[in-house]
Amino acid sequence: MKKILVIGPSWVGDGVMAQPLYRRLLERNPGAEVHVFAPVWTMPLLARMPEVARAHLNPFGHGQLQLGERWRVARELATEKFxxxxxxxxxxxxxxxxxxxGIPKRTGFTGEMRYGLVNDMRALDEKALPKMIERFCALAEAPAVAPELPIAHPRLAFNSETGQASAMRLGLDLSRPVVVMCPGAEYGPAKRWPARHFAALSRAFADAGWHVWLFGSAKDSEIGHAICEQAGGAATNLCGATGLEEAIDLMGFASLAVCNDSGLMHIAAALGIPLVALYGSSSPGFTPPLSDKAAIVTLSLDCSPCFERVCPLKHTNCLEKMQAERVWQAAQQLLERHPPVPDAS
Known part of the structure; x- marks a missing residue:
């Protein structure tokens, strides 16, 4: 039986987009086991991917070399005989x-001059593979063979029973339709729609009879609080109140999601929730929401996408000028095609 170890991405969104690679590896290697070496915050994703036989913890933070510790971890992985x-x-x-x-075949793109460390080196043709998901899947193929398109979208399941238990714990009402809003973006402020716009959109949905739940990490709790304050109580701030696993199960109850280009956006897409994705400094051409139920809102200014964490022009007009009314209209058009399903209970 062939055993394959994938050195997984560090970002949650990239972790979602890697699932089609795992699927393709199993298609090309029937009976194989796919293991993933990944940071702790992506573990809840891997636990919901049936393609992954086992996840191994990557304990190293960004920029940490720690050669001695890497040697110890590597020797533990060597016992798996990948x-x-x-x-x-x-x-x-x-x-x-x-x-x-000591893994005999080590496949990857050229990267930071990794000759020797990577002995199955692939040259990346960015024009031929414009999307991240295509670049990931290309590594499952033979050299110079492009992945077959279209690539099936990532899919995550949610557990309604644990979601209901979480809703009860947090005092959340499931009797009305829920719109999930994800105001964070770990990469930086140039990907974050302003709090006042999220607040205006929250008020519009609350007036229309929706519950508004804000999701994000503890780092997003401040912006979540600002949105709730400016929305006059029209939203419930859950940023930092749940772990990723619990957030996934709660998001499964949503009839709509409005998200920055972030990890939670990709999770919403993989859950099959109708999704309005907001793009500022990043590009929907590179990391689009992988869903047939998504609408993209972007102003396509001359200065974007710049892919910067902070606006180099110090105005972030790509998001500041994206008014709530525009996002509301995109959401309504999406809901016409994918209306909320009444709660069967």
């Missing part, structure tokens, strides 16, 4: 573990 490693990140550090573990 036949191949697929290295998704482009850094030298990400290629060290498979090399130290």
């Amino acid at each position: 036949d191949q490693a697929i290295i998704l990140p482009g850094s030298i550090k990400s290629a060290l573990i498979p090399f130290m573990a």
